[in-house]
Amino acid sequence: MSYRKELRVAELAVQRAALLTQRVFHEKAKGTLSKDDKSPVTIGDFGAQALIIHAIRRSFPTDEIVGEEEASSLRENKALADQIWRLVNSTKLEDEAAEEQVGGPIKSQREMLQAIDEGQSPGGSRGRIWALDPIDGTMGFLRGGQYAVCLALIVDGHIKVGVLACPNLPVDDSTPLSADVANDSGEGRGVLFSAVLGSGATSRSLSRGALEKSQSIHMKDVPNITHAIFCESVEAGHSSHSDQADIAKKLGITRQSVRMDSQAKYGSIARGAGDLYLRLPVRADYEEKIWDHAAGDLIVREAGGHVTDVEGRRLDFSLGRTLKENKGVIAAPKAVHEHVLDAVRSVLDSK
Ligand SMILES: Nc1ncnc2c1ncn2[C@@H]1O[C@H](COP(=O)(O)O)[C@@H](O)[C@H]1OP(=O)(O)O
Ligand SMILES: [Mg+2]
Numbered sequence: 001m002s003y004r005k006e007l008r009v010a011e012l013a014v015q016r017a018a019l020l021t022q023r024v025f026h027e028k029a030k031g032t033l034s035k036d037d038k039s040p041v042t043i044g045d046f047g048a049q050a051l052i053i054h055a056i057r058r059s060f061p062t063d064e065i066v067g068e069e070e071a072s073s074l075r076e077n078k079a080l081a082d083q084i085w086r087l088v089n090s091t092k093l094e095d096e097a098a099e100e101q102v103g104g105p106i107k108s109q110r111e112m113l114q115a116i117d118e119g120q121s122p123g124g125s126r127g128r129i130w131a132l133d134p135i136d137g138t139m140g141f142l143r144g145g146q147y148a149v150c151l152a153l154i155v156d157g158h159i160k161v162g163v164l165a166c167p168n169l170p171v172d173d174s175t176p177l178s179a180d181v182a183n184d185s186g187e188g189r190g191v192l193f194s195a196v197l198g199s200g201a202t203s204r205s206l207s208r209g210a211l212e213k214s215q216s217i218h219m220k221d222v223p224n225i226t227h228a229i230f231c232e233s234v235e236a237g238h239s240s241h242s243d244q245a246d247i248a249k250k251l252g253i254t255r256q257s258v259r260m261d262s263q264a265k266y267g268s269i270a271r272g273a274g275d276l277y278l279r280l281p282v283r284a285d286y287e288e289k290i291w292d293h294a295a296g297d298l299i300v301r302e303a304g305g306h307v308t309d310v311e312g313r314r315l316d317f318s319l320g321r322t323l324k325e326n327k328g329v330i331a332a333p334k335a336v337h338e339h340v341l342d343a344v345r346s347v348l349d350s351k
């Protein structure tokens with residue numbers, strides 16, 4: 001199957017949602033709430049989830065959706081719901097045909113709240129399931145750093161389509177990876193990464209209008225691992241900086257890691273701006289969420305990479321809303337992955 005329509009709808013839906021998040025990014029007040037697990041959520045997360053679910057529903061009404069957010073807190077907070085509605089109602093793609101392909105406008109605030117709540121699928125190994133993270137790296141988004149709008153289609157447990165918008169990454173694939181974030185104007189920034197299983201991975205500028213022509217992306221060859229550039233989370237609570245430093249040392253890597261929030265890490269290594277992404281667990285009981293990895297996993301694999309957990313197992317997206325059988329993430333070019341994994345094992349065994 002080509003998944004041509006799924007890719008198109010996903011790209012346009014993510015593009016439109018990213019436009020909404022960019023508007024919020026430049027506002028001081030982001031309408032931040034704290035969720036039950038103490039993590040933040042903003043009007044950008046809610047608005048982006050509403051627009052993307054609306055688009056999926058219009059084109060693929062019987063598909064299931066595993067989305068990160070839900071609307072219960074908004075039903076008790078009219079002022080915040082009004083604020084999100086104003087944003088959602090005024091975010092459109094400039095290209096009319098494209099706007100039509102993502103279902104046009106949402107009709108009412110009630111419909112918007114319903115859309116947000118349609119991301120409650122339990123996931124699983126059967127049928128067509130979209131995994132949606134409307135803003136991945138909300139902490140980065142609040143800090144003025146990297147973040148991503150992420151969408152993937154999983155069919156019978158396997159990822160078929162992955163799309164990532166990274167509004168604060170440089171457009172140019174060859175820009176050296178850095179922890180620097182958007183300048184005020186955002187000029188030269190904003191990338192849309194895509195992949196379809198078996199068809200390779202691409203990047204293009206995240207424009208406001210019709211989608212620009214994309215180019216193929218590939219992971220870089222790493223002839224000498226000691227020169228590899230590795231990236232990791234900014235948040236020390238999301239992955240173990242000390243284990244990652246030990247692994248880098250074991251590999252003979254002397255360069256400082258590049259710390260960035262969100263799946264921008266997967267996109268960055270897929271286009272060869274960086275080489276490795278290490279995500280070593282901090283807490284043994286944390287289960288990674290499928291929406292935090294699905295799009296990035298496919299984009300890296302289609303760009304010539306291999307993605308496993310710390311034990312060398314492929315990430316298993318067929319087990320529900322979380323990656324319950326995996327611990328951590330190791331993403332690297334195929335040719336060096338085993339070597340990196342040996343270093344991971346040796347560091348973890350010595351603890
Ligand atoms: N203890 C944890 N370990 C790993 N990832 C976590 C943990 N707590 C939250 N996350 C998730 O990590 C993702 C961000 O990763 P990164 O730090 O690499 O940008 C977020 O989606 C965040 O979830 P949440 O959306 O609930 O905040
Ligand atoms: Mg996330």
Ligand SMILES: [Mg+2]
Pocket residue numbers: 045068133134135136137138
């Ligand atoms: Mg999120």
Ligand SMILES: [Mg+2]
Pocket residue numbers: 039040068138
């Ligand atoms: Mg979150």
